[in-house]
Amino acid sequence: MDEQGLPTNTPEPQPRAETAAEAFARLDDRVAELDGRIALMVRAVEHMAAERLNIEIPDYNPTLEKANAHLAAIHKRMKAIEDAPALDMTPEDIGARIAAAAHKAREADRASVQQVRQSQADAVQALHQIIGNARTREQQREHLWWSIGGGALAGCLLWSVLPGMIARAMPEDWRWPERIARRTIGEPSLWDAGSRMMRADNPESWRAIVDAAEMRRQNREAIDACEKGAAKAKRSVKCIIKVEARQMVQP
Structure with missing residues (x-):
């Protein structure tokens, strides 16, 4: 059989007892280590204190003044809302106010409609007057043209009769009727005018x-x-x- 697999009765070795000198030496090492750590902490605290002294603290007075001004304005508005008479009104009062406003609006609309109707009536009346004046002017113009035409016709008739009457009243050797006939026909001489008249007759x-x-x-x-x-x-x-x-x- 293998000897390694068998249990042995050999006792375990005991640790060596530490001497006092070794214990004090080890304590000194730990104390020295603690002193170094404490010194490091002291330097860190001193550095932090120096940095806090160098920090510039901003001036918050302007910001606080603006905040106070805003708070005062808000307080003033809240006071105005609190003192508003609408907060003291009951639903019945609000309904009465709405009814009064609606009645006033209807009265204003009624007045506007009445004014528009009156304006339309005035416009229609003015239009009738314009049409009547236009018809009157048209009738006057028509009468004027009829008068002008009648006067021209009467003048033509008178001019066609009056020269003959005057010519026949003149001495015969003046030959006014023949001259008037020649001028009316448009011939250069009495012979040509007579020839034309005989040929036509x-x-x-x-x-x-x-x-x-x-x-x-x-x-x-x-x-x-x-x-x-x-x-x-x-x-x-x-x-x-x-x-x-x-x-x-x-x-």
């Missing part, structure tokens, strides 16, 4: 006159000789003339 007679004049012009020598023979014989004589053929105008 009776074209056949005017044609006969023209043919006779043309025949006399063509047979002037023969007719002159016949006239001399008749004057010498003191009686009518035969006269031979030449008549040219002319184209007959179909009616």
